[in-house]
Amino acid sequence: MRKLEYNLARQPRLDVFAFVLRAALLFLLALLLAGLAAAYWGGRRARQEAAAPAAGRLRDLAGETSRLRAEIESRQRALGGQLAVANVLIERKSYSFVGRLDFLEHVAGPGIRLRSLSLVNQRGDRVSLALSARSLPELFAVYKKLSAYGLAIASETQTPDEYLVQLSFSAPDPEAPSPRTAPSRKSPQRTPMTPRRPDRK
Amino acid sequence: MRPYRITLMSLLVLVAVAAAVLLLSLGWGASQDLRRQGRGDPQAALRRQEQELAQTAAEHKEWQRLPEDLRRFRERTIITLDGFARFRRDLNLCLDDNNLRAPNISFNFQQRQNGLQPVAMQFSLNGPYRSLKKFIYDMERKPQMAFIRSVDMSASGDAVNAHFSMEAYLGD
Numbered sequence: 001m002r003k004l005e006y007n008l009a010r011q012p013r014l015d016v017f018a019f020v021l022r023a024a025l026l027f028l029l030a031l032l033l034a035g036l037a038a039a040y041w042g043g044r045r046a047r048q049e050a051a052a053p054a055a056g057r058l059r060d061l062a063g064e065t066s067r068l069r070a071e072i073e074s075r076q077r078a079l080g081g082q083l084a085v086a087n088v089l090i091e092r093k094s095y096s097f098v099g100r101l102d103f104l105e106h107v108a109g110p111g112i113r114l115r116s117l118s119l120v121n122q123r124g125d126r127v128s129l130a131l132s133a134r135s136l137p138e139l140f141a142v143y144k145k146l147s148a149y150g151l152a153i154a155s156e157t158q159t160p161d162e163y164l165v166q167l168s169f170s171a172p173d174p175e176a177p178s179p180r181t182a183p184s185r186k187s188p189q190r191t192p193m194t195p196r197r198p199d200r201k
Numbered sequence: 202m203r204p205y206r207i208t209l210m211s212l213l214v215l216v217a218v219a220a221a222v223l224l225l226s227l228g229w230g231a232s233q234d235l236r237r238q239g240r241g242d243p244q245a246a247l248r249r250q251e252q253e254l255a256q257t258a259a260e261h262k263e264w265q266r267l268p269e270d271l272r273r274f275r276e277r278t279i280i281t282l283d284g285f286a287r288f289r290r291d292l293n294l295c296l297d298d299n300n301l302r303a304p305n306i307s308f309n310f311q312q313r314q315n316g317l318q319p320v321a322m323q324f325s326l327n328g329p330y331r332s333l334k335k336f337i338y339d340m341e342r343k344p345q346m347a348f349i350r351s352v353d354m355s356a357s358g359d360a361v362n363a364h365f366s367m368e369a370y371l372g373d
Contacts, residue, residue: 019205026212033219037226044230054243061250068254068261075264083267085315086274089370093278093348098338116355121348 095121100171104129107145111138115164119171126150128168139163278346279317279372288345288369295339299332321350322367330361346370 097119104127108114111134118128133139143151150170157164240246280288296303303324311319326333333354340349347369354363 014205019209022209023212026209026216030212030215030219033216033223037219037223040223040226040230051243054247058243058247058250061247061254065250065254065257068257072257072261072264075267079264079267079271081315082271085317086271089278089346092350092368093346095348096341097349097352098334098341101334101337114354114356116353118351118353120351 091123092121097121100127103172107142109138109141111135112142125171126152126168127171128166130164130166132162132164134162136163139165275372278344279370280345280347281373282371284345285320285369285371288343288347291343292340295336296326298339299328299336301326301328301332301336316372318371320369320371322369323365324367325362325364327357327360327362329359333361333363340367 100119104114104117108131113132115130115132117130119125131142133142143153146167146169149172152168154166154168156166237243292306303326306322306324309321309323311321326336337349337352340347347367350366350368352363352365354361356362
């Protein structure tokens with residue numbers, strides 16, 4: 001007669017090896033993830049610590065720049081008026097009438113005669129003049145030379161002997177090199193004057 | 202069986218928590234990096250700030266020197282009352298040197314502004330063009346703060362009539 005064996009356990013029998021394997025794998029995985037997170041934070045912190053001196057220096061530089069800027073503004077308020085006056089005077093003193101006369105001598109050819117001339121010492125001035133020309137080609141040679149300087153012809157009268165013209169043009173840069181006649185072989189020198197502060201902001 | 206299952210479940214929860222922590226860290230770190238990139242490279246910002254400081258320091262130095270420059274400018278170019286007498290002698294000498302006569306020179310002392318008193322001068326001359334030009338050249342060369350404001354010239358035969366407006370600045 002065959003002997004019957006009944007398993008009366010309420011739960012199935014545990015495979016201890018499989019359990020230990022699973023537990024160990026899970027534990028190692030958790031450990032690996034935690035390690036990765038820790039390494040990431042460690043790296044970030046190291047980078048932040050390395051950047052901290054640069055940030056401090058940046059703050060110091062910005063503070064120093066602001067301090068200097070404030071001092072400059074205070075000096076601008078205190079000395080701005082005197083400086084503006086000095087610069088206006090220097091600009092006027094630097095204006096060269098001789099330079100403009102040289103330019104006109106250069107422009108006026110042999111058949112051209114200047115009748116009258118008006119020069120004013122101011123920035124962006126226009127030279128007004130009246131001239132007469134013996135022939136039309138000579139007159140147009142003058143027009144052509146002055147056309148680059150905002151030439152404005154006010155009037156032109158043709159007579160049997162000559163052409164009479166009133167015109168104006170923007171005076172060229174007084175520093176323009178064109179000394180031609182005896183007195184101005186050496187261009188008038190600028191007075192060595194220093195004030196001209198930048199208006200940078 | 203139950204204690205074993207609880208152990209495994211606990212380990213699974215631990216893995217999930219570790220994974221979540223890692224993912225959140227990476228996400229937060231990336232967002233911080235993006236924000237920092239928006240503000241620019243710290244080293245580049247440092248270099249920019251250093252350049253700005255150098256420029257501001259140079260400008261500051263110039264402004265520090267300005268009172269001394271202004272003092273020297275006034276000393277060299279602004280005419281004192283004694284200097285004005287010398288200037289008038291020089292003006293007459295210049296006219297003589299160029300064989301020019303100014304029959305009438307008018308001086309108009311104007312109101313003092315910014316510590317300076319402008320003096321307007323007007324006179325007419327008649328002479329050869331070259332003499333007039335040489336006179337202008339001589340006046341422009343003078344270091345004092347006196348300059349020609351306007352010249353009106355008109356031909357008169359072989360000579361030229363010229364009307365001059367000049368300005369000089371007197372100081373203390």
